[in-house]
Amino acid sequence: MPGNMHPPGREITYAAAIRDGMRHMLRADENVFLMGEDVGVYGGAFGVSAGMIEEFGPERIINTPISESAAIGCAIGAAMTGMRPIVELMFSDFMGVCFDQIINQAAKMRFMSGGGARVPITLRTASGGGTGAAAQHSQSLEALVAHIPGLYVAVPATPYDAKGLLISAIQNDNPVLFFEQKLLYKTTGPVPEEAYAIPLGQAAIRREGKDASIIAYGRMVTCALAAAERLAQEGIAAEVLDLRTLMPLDTGAVLRSAAKTGRVIIAHEAVTFGGFGGEIAATIAESACGLTLRAPIRRVGAKHCPVPFSKELEGYMLPDETDIISAVRQTLHIKQ
Amino acid sequence: MQTLLYRMHTARIFEERVLSYFREGALHGTMHPGIGEEGSAVGAAMALAGDDYMLATHRGHGPAIGKGADIQRMMAEIFGRETGSCRGRGGSMHITDFSCGMLGANGIVGANAPIACGAAFTIKRKGLGRVCASFLGDGALNEGAVHESMNLAAVWQLPVLFIVINNGYGMSTPLSAAMRDTDLKKRAVPYGLPAYGLDGNDAVAVYAAVKQARAKAAAGGGPAFIVCDTYRTEGHSKSDKNLYRTPQEIARWRARCPIRRLCEALLGAGILDARQLEAVRARAAQTVDDAVAFAKSSPPPNPDTLMEDVYAR
Numbered sequence: 318m319p320g321n322m323h324p325p326g327r328e329i330t331y332a333a334a335i336r337d338g339m340r341h342m343l344r345a346d347e348n349v350f351l352m353g354e355d356v357g358v359y360g361g362a363f364g365v366s367a368g369m370i371e372e373f374g375p376e377r378i379i380n381t382p383i384s385e386s387a388a389i390g391c392a393i394g395a396a397m398t399g400m401r402p403i404v405e406l407m408f409s410d411f412m413g414v415c416f417d418q419i420i421n422q423a424a425k426m427r428f429m430s431g432g433g434a435r436v437p438i439t440l441r442t443a444s445g446g447g448t449g450a451a452a453q454h455s456q457s458l459e460a461l462v463a464h465i466p467g468l469y470v471a472v473p474a475t476p477y478d479a480k481g482l483l484i485s486a487i488q489n490d491n492p493v494l495f496f497e498q499k500l501l502y503k504t505t506g507p508v509p510e511e512a513y514a515i516p517l518g519q520a521a522i523r524r525e526g527k528d529a530s531i532i533a534y535g536r537m538v539t540c541a542l543a544a545a546e547r548l549a550q551e552g553i554a555a556e557v558l559d560l561r562t563l564m565p566l567d568t569g570a571v572l573r574s575a576a577k578t579g580r581v582i583i584a585h586e587a588v589t590f591g592g593f594g595g596e597i598a599a600t601i602a603e604s605a606c607g608l609t610l611r612a613p614i615r616r617v618g619a620k621h622c623p624v625p626f627s628k629e630l631e632g633y634m635l636p637d638e639t640d641i642i643s644a645v646r647q648t649l650h651i652k653q
Numbered sequence: 654m655q656t657l658l659y660r661m662h663t664a665r666i667f668e669e670r671v672l673s674y675f676r677e678g679a680l681h682g683t684m685h686p687g688i689g690e691e692g693s694a695v696g697a698a699m700a701l702a703g704d705d706y707m708l709a710t711h712r713g714h715g716p717a718i719g720k721g722a723d724i725q726r727m728m729a730e731i732f733g734r735e736t737g738s739c740r741g742r743g744g745s746m747h748i749t750d751f752s753c754g755m756l757g758a759n760g761i762v763g764a765n766a767p768i769a770c771g772a773a774f775t776i777k778r779k780g781l782g783r784v785c786a787s788f789l790g791d792g793a794l795n796e797g798a799v800h801e802s803m804n805l806a807a808v809w810q811l812p813v814l815f816i817v818i819n820n821g822y823g824m825s826t827p828l829s830a831a832m833r834d835t836d837l838k839k840r841a842v843p844y845g846l847p848a849y850g851l852d853g854n855d856a857v858a859v860y861a862a863v864k865q866a867r868a869k870a871a872a873g874g875g876p877a878f879i880v881c882d883t884y885r886t887e888g889h890s891k892s893d894k895n896l897y898r899t900p901q902e903i904a905r906w907r908a909r910c911p912i913r914r915l916c917e918a919l920l921g922a923g924i925l926d927a928r929q930l931e932a933v934r935a936r937a938a939q940t941v942d943d944a945v946a947f948a949k950s951s952p953p954p955n956p957d958t959l960m961e962d963v964y965a966r
């Protein structure tokens with residue numbers, strides 16, 4: 318979406334927007350169904366599918382056993398034979414118990430079969446920390462899967478995007494990993510009633526600026542906007558670019574913003590080391606605009622540590638708007 | 654029965670030919686021969702209906718040929734040619750032929766079982782009256798994905814046939830070193846699956862039992878677990894030196910060759926005479942010759958097409 322603002326619509330939560338997107342697709346296509354742990358009467362661990370079983374019934378809103386390899390493999394086999402499954406993986410950390418089905422099966426079926434297989438799966442999963450859920454229920458693991466050819470990766474930052482990107486993901490004939498941001502589930506924003514699709518691979522400029530580019534995705538977009546607002550009070554005009562999807566990556570939007578401001582700060586909640594920010598930095602460094610940068614690229618991410626439990630430790634470990642502000646100031650050579 | 658014999662011969666000759674090309678250094682990569690297992694691999698796959706689905710393991714040539722996969726495209730795939738089953742992207746370990754319901758051989762042990770549940774889910778949801786077979790080895794029975802799938806298939810009553818080709822070894826590790834109780838049928842009990850224990854070198858018995866299980870599953874009777882005891886008389890892959898088993902053991906099993914056994918049965922029952930038996934073998938050899946000729950005359954894939962199938966457009 319080229320503009321900064323979303324079109325008008327009802328104010329609903331990020332979780333409700335995802336539900337809205339699923340509802341549209343289940344109504345539109347009988348081959349679409351949702352399965353996952355406790356997605357039925359319980360409504361999913363975060364309430365995203367609340368009430369859906371009443372409309373669509375247990376044949377299409379399907380509780381699985383706690384058996385993630387079987388559930389994701391089942392989605393793959395169903396997709397290969399004509400269905401269009403949505404799978405909810407309760408926490409993205411649980412990819413650890415079904416990683417083979419994601420990276421060796423879903424991602425590679427089409428390629429290994431010489432284009433014979435089609436694997437239209439949407440794997441929705443709750444991602445991120447800040448909830449006091451500690452090391453095994455708080456990670457941001459999107460870079461792991463963005464690395465695998467054959468997978469698409471979406472990380473929506475707003476309710477409007479959550480619905481539009483989800484509809485695109487379900488319509489897409491490839492496996493899409495859809496990282497829902499736990500701390501955004503209850504945030505609200507305008508979401509139109511009707512169905513609409515946001516194409517995968519189109520970043521959005523959330524705030525225009527000339528002095529520095531903050532490139533972010535997911536929950537960090539909110540932090541980046543808050544940081545930009547505070548910087549504006551100091552006379553610094555920071556641009557905020559929301560990637561929306563990591564694969565496909567909107568390389569053009571990244572390079573345009575970097576070329577425009579000459580200063581780049583990349584912010585994600587994931588651990589900085591080996592995170593997706595490195596890919597963005599390299600993309601910029603390898604391009605012609607790498608030569609015109611006015612300051613070294615800076616990354617803002619989590620410390621190299623499992624997500625801790627204690628509120629004080631967790632807050633210290635995860636990045637926030639203050640970290641973004643200080644990174645922007647550093648690129649502008651402003652003393653802290 | 655003639656078709657069964659023909660496909661078993663085809664699988665045997667196909668793999669012998671491919672192995673010989675590997676030994677000459679004429680082929681790139683590797684293969685996992687199922688020579689000696691044809692009674693199970695071909696017998697079980699042939700018992701499936703034409704539009705049934707199946708998924709195979711890394712040792713997948715026999716089941717694919719049993720299911721009726723295109724032999725020429727299979728051979729071209731192993732030769733890495735554009736005309737191959739997977740356009741040269743998959744090789745021996747990933748043979749796929751959607752035209753006969755063969756959804757793919759898989760390089761990860763046990764990983765096809767969850768996918769088979771998914772194909773069976775579609776069958777059940779759409780009321781197609783088919784089944785999906787998941788071919789597994791004995792080695793896969795210690796993989797979590799297989800246990801999860803047996804459970805899911807049972808609790809959702811999916812039309813999945815878990816067909817275990819028990820060749821006694823997980824690569825070099827004998828069954829007795831991999832599980833305490835080697836009676837594989839018992840693995841079905843806690844999941845509430847009916848189990849069949851078969852002499853896997855008796856192709857006719859395998860065919861008949863799978864046919865029966867298939868009919869029940871296709872009619873909505875739920876999944877089944879079928880164990881075929883057999884042996885691979887060649888190594889795990891082309892690079893196996895057979896250090897973990899004796900020549901005597903291999904010779905003992907060679908003497909129990911499932912193809913010879915079927916020939917003797919057909920001869921004994923007066924269904925085919927010696928000349929007719931030889932004609933079936935010769936026809937299979939001709940099929941493989943033609944496949945080799947097709948593969949050799951096919952072009953390799955053009956590198957410009959590499960990225961075509963990473964994503965569906």
